[in-house]
Amino acid sequence: MLKINTNFQKLPGSYLFSAIAKKIENYKNANPDKDIIRLGIGDVTRPLTKSVIDALHTSVDEMAHEETFRGYAPDLGYSFLREAVAKNDFEKRGCDISADEIFVSDGAKCDSGNIQELFSLDNTVGVCDPVYPVYVDSNVMAGRAGDYIADLSKFSNITYMLCSAENNFAPNLPEVMPDIIYLCFPNNPTGATMKKSELQKWVDAANASKSVIIYDAAYEAYIREDDVPHSIYECNGAKTCAIELRSFSKTAGFTGLRLGYAVVPKDLIMDGCSLHDMWARRHGTKYNGAPYIVQRAGEAVYFAQGQEEVKGLVNYYMQNCDTILNGLKDTNLKLFGGINAPYIWLKTPDNMTGWDFFDFLLEKANVVGTPGEGFGPGGNGYFRLTAFGKHENTVEAVKRIRSVL
Numbered sequence: 180m181l182k183i184n185t186n187f188q189k190l191p192g193s194y195l196f197s198a199i200a201k202k203i204e205n206y207k208n209a210n211p212d213k214d215i216i217r218l219g220i221g222d223v224t225r226p227l228t229k230s231v232i233d234a235l236h237t238s239v240d241e242m243a244h245e246e247t248f249r250g251y252a253p254d255l256g257y258s259f260l261r262e263a264v265a266k267n268d269f270e271k272r273g274c275d276i277s278a279d280e281i282f283v284s285d286g287a288k289c290d291s292g293n294i295q296e297l298f299s300l301d302n303t304v305g306v307c308d309p310v311y312p313v314y315v316d317s318n319v320m321a322g323r324a325g326d327y328i329a330d331l332s333k334f335s336n337i338t339y340m341l342c343s344a345e346n347n348f349a350p351n352l353p354e355v356m357p358d359i360i361y362l363c364f365p366n367n368p369t370g371a372t373m374k375k376s377e378l379q380k381w382v383d384a385a386n387a388s389k390s391v392i393i394y395d396a397a398y399e400a401y402i403r404e405d406d407v408p409h410s411i412y413e414c415n416g417a418k419t420c421a422i423e424l425r426s427f428s429k430t431a432g433f434t435g436l437r438l439g440y441a442v443v444p445k446d447l448i449m450d451g452c453s454l455h456d457m458w459a460r461r462h463g464t465k466y467n468g469a470p471y472i473v474q475r476a477g478e479a480v481y482f483a484q485g486q487e488e489v490k491g492l493v494n495y496y497m498q499n500c501d502t503i504l505n506g507l508k509d510t511n512l513k514l515f516g517g518i519n520a521p522y523i524w525l526k527t528p529d530n531m532t533g534w535d536f537f538d539f540l541l542e543k544a545n546v547v548g549t550p551g552e553g554f555g556p557g558g559n560g561y562f563r564l565t566a567f568g569k570h571e572n573t574v575e576a577v578k579r580i581r582s583v584l
């Protein structure tokens with residue numbers, strides 16, 4: 180008789196954002212006249228920029244003619260995009276990454292969920308706590324996470340590396356390095372960053388213990404301070420221990436268009452095998468490439484006009500961060516993040532849980548955010564606000580939050 184993958188049944192409860200949506204729906208049904216402002220889900224709200232739209236139109240037209248029509252894209256991505264990425268995102272920052280180490284994909288969620296397929300189920304896994312849930316859940320589905328311990332809201336085979344105000348939301352190096360370590364900086368949900376000197380310690384430790392770091396840099400474009408690294412390859416020795424994941428979603432508003440890439444350096448040899456070759460094999464088997472028109476749109480982001488437009492998008496959202504940070508700084512909320520990331524992470528007042536504060540803000544201020552415990556047990560007592568809303572809504576939300584504190 181057929182047996183299912185029972186690992187799926189180990190995943191606890193309903194997905195965070197469906198639970199939030201249900202609460203909002205219930206509230207709206209009971210209070211149809213209330214106008215709710217959503218600073219919860221991390222999705223962009225600004226439209227695609229002119230360069231991107233122009234590139235889409237042009238490439239759509241190419242698809243209409245026999246001479247310029249394109250079928251399957253190369254598995255690993257078109258060279259025009261891989262070269263633009265290598266030059267702009269790495270060479271310009273002094274990182275020695277070549278175009279054939281770039282694997283174009285349809286986004287960082289897929290890559291961050293799929294990358295664990297390269298590793299044996301026996302490996303130990305380390306994640307930050309709180310954490311972007313995909314890293315944990317994909318290891319649960321694969322059967323690497325052990326059992327769920329409900330009292331602790333943790334899986335038995337995962338090392339949770341606490342990120343709290345005490346360590347500026349950057350984890351302490353574990354005494355025993357896990358085999359697979361997920362790091363995400365600038366961080367979702369905390370908005371924290373790691374300085375280059377701190378990240379270098381992780382690279383050195385990973386090389387010493389032969390661990391691999393999966394470095395999620397989906398929010399790289401939001402870095403405003405000079406001493407924050409944009410790529411893990413700015414650290415010495417990262418090419419022998421790290422895979423980096425990037426996304427066009429938050430950089431250029433591609434959440435609905437879908438484009439990202441993974442960097443798997445050729446020097447990354449683990450257990451005698453090239454992870455680059457393994458990821459190429461995996462891509463070739465399971466993936467038929469991101470759409471041509473979307474890759475052309477991605478390329479447009481790297482042209483001079485595209486770069487200016489992207490700066491405009493990022494500045495738009497970061498002004499919202501400034502509005503939130505300035506507007507709430509003299510309240511009883513302790514605020515973190517929002518300097519190099521589009522997220523504000525705040526300590527809830529009066530020892531409220533994140534869910535208590537969610538209910539409080541929804542009912543009293545009609546503002547929606549995200550309870551910290553949705554990102555792991557270390558998020559308990561914290562709350563996330565995003566900068567992805569409209570300016571007017573963000574200003575109004577801050578006014579409302581102030582009035583109920």
Ligand code: PLP
Pocket residue numbers: 221285286287288289291311363367395397425426427428434438439
């Ligand atoms: N990585 C992190 C840390 C994220 O927060 C997100 C989206 O919220 C993603 C990856 C997903 O990116 P993409 O839209 O490219 O799949």
